[in-house]
Amino acid sequence: MTEVFIYDHVRTPRGRGKKDGALHEVPSVRLAAKTLEAIRDRNGLDTQTVDDIIMGCVDPVMDAGAVIAKAAAFEAGYSTRAPGMQISRFCASGLDAVNFGAGKIAQGADDIVIAGGVESMSRVGLGMSGGAWFMDPSVNFPAYFMPQGVSADLIATKYGFSRTDVDAYAVESQKRAAHAWENGWFDKSVIPVKDQNGLTILDKDEHMRPGTDMQALASLNPSFQMPGEMGGFEAVGIQAHPEIERINYVHHAGNSSGIVDGAGVVLLGSKAGGQSMGLKPRARIKAFANIGSDPALMLTGPVDVTEKLLKRTGMSLADIDLFELNEAFAAVVLRYMQAFEIDHDRINVNGGAIAMGHPLGATGAMILGTVLDELERCNLNTALVTLCIGAGMGTATVIERV
Numbered sequence: 001m002t003e004v005f006i007y008d009h010v011r012t013p014r015g016r017g018k019k020d021g022a023l024h025e026v027p028s029v030r031l032a033a034k035t036l037e038a039i040r041d042r043n044g045l046d047t048q049t050v051d052d053i054i055m056g057c058v059d060p061v062m063d064a065g066a067v068i069a070k071a072a073a074f075e076a077g078y079s080t081r082a083p084g085m086q087i088s089r090f091c092a093s094g095l096d097a098v099n100f101g102a103g104k105i106a107q108g109a110d111d112i113v114i115a116g117g118v119e120s121m122s123r124v125g126l127g128m129s130g131g132a133w134f135m136d137p138s139v140n141f142p143a144y145f146m147p148q149g150v151s152a153d154l155i156a157t158k159y160g161f162s163r164t165d166v167d168a169y170a171v172e173s174q175k176r177a178a179h180a181w182e183n184g185w186f187d188k189s190v191i192p193v194k195d196q197n198g199l200t201i202l203d204k205d206e207h208m209r210p211g212t213d214m215q216a217l218a219s220l221n222p223s224f225q226m227p228g229e230m231g232g233f234e235a236v237g238i239q240a241h242p243e244i245e246r247i248n249y250v251h252h253a254g255n256s257s258g259i260v261d262g263a264g265v266v267l268l269g270s271k272a273g274g275q276s277m278g279l280k281p282r283a284r285i286k287a288f289a290n291i292g293s294d295p296a297l298m299l300t301g302p303v304d305v306t307e308k309l310l311k312r313t314g315m316s317l318a319d320i321d322l323f324e325l326n327e328a329f330a331a332v333v334l335r336y337m338q339a340f341e342i343d344h345d346r347i348n349v350n351g352g353a354i355a356m357g358h359p360l361g362a363t364g365a366m367i368l369g370t371v372l373d374e375l376e377r378c379n380l381n382t383a384l385v386t387l388c389i390g391a392g393m394g395t396a397t398v399i400e401r402v
Helices: 028-043 068-075 093-106 148-159 163-182 214-218 225-229 233-240 271-276 301-313 330-340 363-378
Strands: 005-011 052-056 084-087 112-120 200-202 260-269 283-292 322-325 382-389 393-401
Touching (some): 005 283, 005 363, 028 112, 084 093, 093 112, 093 260, 093 283, 093 363, 093 393, 112 363, 148 225, 148 330, 225 233, 260 271, 301 330, 301 393, 322 330, 322 363, 363 382
Parallel strands (some): 052 112
Antiparallel strands (some): 005 260, 382 393
16 A cells, blocks of 8 residues: 655634624635645645545535535636545544545555645535435434534533533633644644735634633533423433433533634645655654444544544554544543543643634644644654544544654
């Protein structure tokens, strides 16, 4: 198998996913194109040699539809020889785009692939693409369908995480993200989004609330109690997990991932592909895996896929220097740390989606880049990147520095 290297990565800042967010007037295709332009210009890419552009997009409809990766390549002025495709595995789409590209390179089909994702959640609302999973009873009944927030509260209840636990985790995420920004640890990878006149629209993650404290979070009401109790979804959760008598509702906007706009890409290649362009590899893709998990808990897939990946590679938790797990909800990360007895100083060390937001299709590529930068900054070697996924799945990737 051909070794697969990471040569570079970039991302946009994350803009608040609302009509008053800084990136609301920037269509999805332009967000994606900004990252393609940056990865090309930073590395002097001859875009005729790009074998594929793969982008995750969870809701590829409206201005995010029609194979947005190829549309973004046109927008960015790439050679018409560079093809494009879009994929979706819900929240892991951006990481799966990287894994898909890595697989093509490993098999010898491609030499240079740009992979990542994009989501403009202020322009294309969550769930706009529809789907049988939550709309067709013949599907959602055996899937124990419920809103993800209810599943997060089910996890917190089953594994013993209190409102204080999840709020404390959220406060720490905000502190870590603010500290990383203040120290310039994101500077080399976050590209400003500019308008047609070259004026900067956004150059820093907009969703952060660094002044967040326990008192402020305590004033927020649980977000998912009404759909759980009045919508009947608590009964669904208890049916799947009868050991639970009732769900303790602990999640709210302050300890859940933020709805944001953004894009990110990773430049992948074989050794020969990189050498042909004069590029120096920063890391290699060591292994990746996907798995289906408990559909009612829904968000515990990172635990299952990590176990699968470590078993397949013969690695142990001690072989991993840093872990990066998307902060969909605080209980997701708390359960992961609990399951593997991981200290908090090894996981999400620069904060995560609770502070900075979760642009669904892009997040996987973004957090892979974040942890690579941190490995380099701290002179560490190996990281595991993973995300929970709607409908009960998990994706994980192990990278190691060259």
